Amino acid sequence: MRWRDTVRTATEAVRTHRLRSALTMLGILIGITAVILTVGLGNGAKADVRDQINELGTNILVVSPGSTTDSDGLRGGFGSASTLTTQDAAALASADNAPDVQAVAAVTSSSVSLVNGDTNWTTTIMGTTPSWQEVRSREVTSGRFIDQDDVDDAALVVVLGPDTADELFDGGNAVGQTVTYDGTSLEVIGVLEELSSSEQTSNNDLAIVPESTYAERLVGGSDRNSVSSIYVKASSEGALSAAYQEADATLLNLHGITSADDADFSIATQESILTAASSVDKTMTVMLGGIAVISLLVGGIGVMNIMLVSVTERIREIGLRKAIGARPRNIRRQFLVEASVLGLAGGLLGVLLGIVGAVLLPRFADARVILSVPASLLAIAMAIGIGVVFGVYPASRAARLAPIDALRNE
Amino acid sequence: MSAVLELHDVTKVYAAGELEVKALAGVTLDIHEGEMVAVIGPSGSGKSTLMHILGCLDVPTAGTFRLAGEDVSELDEDRLADLRNRHIGFVFQQFNLLAYLPAWRNVELPLVYAGVEPHERHERALAALGQVGLANRAEHKPGELSGGQQQRVAIARALVTEPALILADEPTGNLDSTSTGEVLDLLDALHRSGRTVVLITHEADVADRAQRVIQIRDGLVWQEPDHAVA
Numbered sequence: 143m144r145w146r147d148t149v150r151t152a153t154e155a156v157r158t159h160r161l162r163s164a165l166t167m168l169g170i171l172i173g174i175t176a177v178i179l180t181v182g183l184g185n186g187a188k189a190d191v192r193d194q195i196n197e198l199g200t201n202i203l204v205v206s207p208g209s210t211t212d213s214d215g216l217r218g219g220f221g222s223a224s225t226l227t228t229q230d231a232a233a234l235a236s237a238d239n240a241p242d243v244q245a246v247a248a249v250t251s252s253s254v255s256l257v258n259g260d261t262n263w264t265t266t267i268m269g270t271t272p273s274w275q276e277v278r279s280r281e282v283t284s285g286r287f288i289d290q291d292d293v294d295d296a297a298l299v300v301v302l303g304p305d306t307a308d309e310l311f312d313g314g315n316a317v318g319q320t321v322t323y324d325g326t327s328l329e330v331i332g333v334l335e336e337l338s339s340s341e342q343t344s345n346n347d348l349a350i351v352p353e354s355t356y357a358e359r360l361v362g363g364s365d366r367n368s369v370s371s372i373y374v375k376a377s378s379e380g381a382l383s384a385a386y387q388e389a390d391a392t393l394l395n396l397h398g399i400t401s402a403d404d405a406d407f408s409i410a411t412q413e414s415i416l417t418a419a420s421s422v423d424k425t426m427t428v429m430l431g432g433i434a435v436i437s438l439l440v441g442g443i444g445v446m447n448i449m450l451v452s453v454t455e456r457i458r459e460i461g462l463r464k465a466i467g468a469r470p471r472n473i474r475r476q477f478l479v480e481a482s483v484l485g486l487a488g489g490l491l492g493v494l495l496g497i498v499g500a501v502l503l504p505r506f507a508d509a510r511v512i513l514s515v516p517a518s519l520l521a522i523a524m525a526i527g528i529g530v531v532f533g534v535y536p537a538s539r540a541a542r543l544a545p546i547d548a549l550r551n552e
Numbered sequence: 553m554s555a556v557l558e559l560h561d562v563t564k565v566y567a568a569g570e571l572e573v574k575a576l577a578g579v580t581l582d583i584h585e586g587e588m589v590a591v592i593g594p595s596g597s598g599k600s601t602l603m604h605i606l607g608c609l610d611v612p613t614a615g616t617f618r619l620a621g622e623d624v625s626e627l628d629e630d631r632l633a634d635l636r637n638r639h640i641g642f643v644f645q646q647f648n649l650l651a652y653l654p655a656w657r658n659v660e661l662p663l664v665y666a667g668v669e670p671h672e673r674h675e676r677a678l679a680a681l682g683q684v685g686l687a688n689r690a691e692h693k694p695g696e697l698s699g700g701q702q703q704r705v706a707i708a709r710a711l712v713t714e715p716a717l718i719l720a721d722e723p724t725g726n727l728d729s730t731s732t733g734e735v736l737d738l739l740d741a742l743h744r745s746g747r748t749v750v751l752i753t754h755e756a757d758v759a760d761r762a763q764r765v766i767q768i769r770d771g772l773v774w775q776e777p778d779h780a781v782a
């Protein structure tokens with residue numbers, strides 16, 4: 143028997159039993175769509191994290207409370223009290239301690255609701271110093287950034303991110319207006335320039351107040367000197383490692399710690415954060431992949447089930463084909479090809495649905511989906527493979543049937 | 553004339569649960585090339601069982617069956633399939649056509665398994681349909697044909713490979729007298745063209761057409777009456 147005829151026979155069987163074929167494909171289709179979308183979501187999340195980290199800049203160090211025990215993971219601080227303070231930031235800014243450090247900005251932040259009249263907007267409020275602008279390389283489009291006087295006076299002023307200003311003032315001019323936080327009025331003195339390349343909304347949606355204002359008049363806290371993190375800008379990309387050493391030594395000294403292993407803070411670079419993030423990515427990919435594989439397995443069992451039903455239902459046809467000269471292998475191949483055609487069709491439709499999902503999903507949810515061509519091809523190959531693997535048993539059962547069943551089976 | 557079909561003390565036992573059914577109880581029989589043989593006998597006597605063994609669709613429990621001199625029990629599944637494909641044409645009482653294929657696709661089916669090229673298959677299928685008088689029904693599905701027409705399609709399928717042996721198990725059992733006549737005429741014609749034809753029947757007038765009548769009772773060849781050809 144020619145291969146072309148085997149394929150034709152198999153596809154005819156698929157077309158003849160439309161509903162059954164469609165339901166079988168549905169199982170595969172869902173599995174493949176799940177694979178495409180989970181891989182796509184995983185890639186999207188990875189890209190988000192990478193963008194965020196890349197926007198940090200290559201000459202930035204981030205000092206966080208808590209310690210690192212090994213190079214590939216960050217460990218949280220001891221208890222809830224932050225071990226970093228404004229004094230630490232001041233020490234790092236001193237040219238004597240850290241000559242390779244150009245600028246330092248301590249940041250304390252929390253998520254709050256800002257109000258303008260009837261408009262209410264939840265954003266991240268950060269208490270910091272004027273040096274933040276230099277460290278993060280951000281421009282102000284209208285008005286001005288906070289200055290030292292604002293810090294000294296704990297002035298009730300705020301600089302808004304461009305998105306935040308848009309949301310609160312409906313696209314109108316924000317500078318000179320006031321916003322209210324928890325009953326306290328803050329004067330908007332400036333709006334940051336939009337970071338257009340950014341995929342991260344957090345860069346364009348934020349509110350900056352002087353650190354003193356944050357600690358004394360707005361959010362407060364048990365320890366008014368403690369900060370969430372300290373951004374350190376090295377004088378150049380080449381000076382990053384020197385700045386790292388200096389910052390490390392300065393803080394160890396200041397905290398009276400003799401062994402680096404006991405450090406109550408950690409310093410991360412863009413690179414080290416990327417490494418840590420990619421290990422998180424891996425875990426996520428494995429988890430999502432596991433879910434996708436399980437759904438494919440379920441689809442495969444569906445194929446096997448339907449093929450077995452199909453064999454039972456078509457005993458007469460199989461018997462007749464054998465009676466007129468089909469060899470066992472002809473029958474086996476017919477059912478195998480049938481199963482793979484179902485797998486292939488389900489796979490193609492699944493990829494199609496995955497693409498549709500990738501287009502629609504970001505419109506309804508805050509998710510970025512990056513489709514991967516190799517993953518899609520692999521998914522289709524997997525769909526065919528599932529058809530073949532789960533078709534083998536029903537096919538060999540069909541091939542073993544005695545021809546005389548054509549005449550006896552009703 | 554040499555014997556194409558030789559059965560020697562063939563038995564066939566079906567085990568139905570505890571019970572053993574001896575469908576054939578020791579049949580010894582020769583059928584010669586070019587003969588037209590009618591097998592008659594009461595229901596349950598083992599006619600179909602005999603036919604299945606002659607058609608290599610089933611194997612004897614004991615005894616030997618030689619087809620064209622070859623002991624069938626020594627052939628593997630593939631060889632048996634090829635044998636059925638090339639040398640035997642089977643006509644069933646229930647037609648056994650595939651409902652989703654048009655008539656000519658049903659007829660070409662044995663050629664598909666013979667590996668014949670599609671164009672030739674089409675031509676030969678149409679020629680076979682012409683032979684049974686259904687050239688104009690090639691594109692019709694079985695459901696669109698009468699019982700008699702369906703059986704003629706089935707005969708076309710049996711003869712498309714030009715087999716030496718035609719086996720028909722009550723081919724007219726489901727047909728009225730007109731259709732029966734048509735079908736028997738076709739089998740007659742096949743016999744006259746030199747083929748060996750074995751047919752099972754219940755009806756005496758059908759048996760009348762055969763050169764030779766074999767009567768089966770309780771799994772045994774009861775008698776072979778000398779049959780005068782009308």
Ligand SMILES: Nc1ncnc2c1ncn2[C@@H]1O[C@H](COP(=O)(O)OP(=O)(O)OP(=O)(O)O)[C@@H](O)[C@H]1O
Nearest residue numbers: 566567568573575594595596597598599600601602
């Ligand atoms: N698969 C089977 N399992 C068990 N017993 C069977 C099987 N096939 C046939 N038999 C038994 O074997 C005996 C012969 O059956 P067979 O079909 O050969 O009869 P038959 O002569 O063709 O009858 P009919 O004229 O009714 O078609 C019967 O008693 C039947 O019940």
Ligand SMILES: [Mg+2]
Nearest residue numbers: 599600601721
């Ligand atoms: Mg019978």
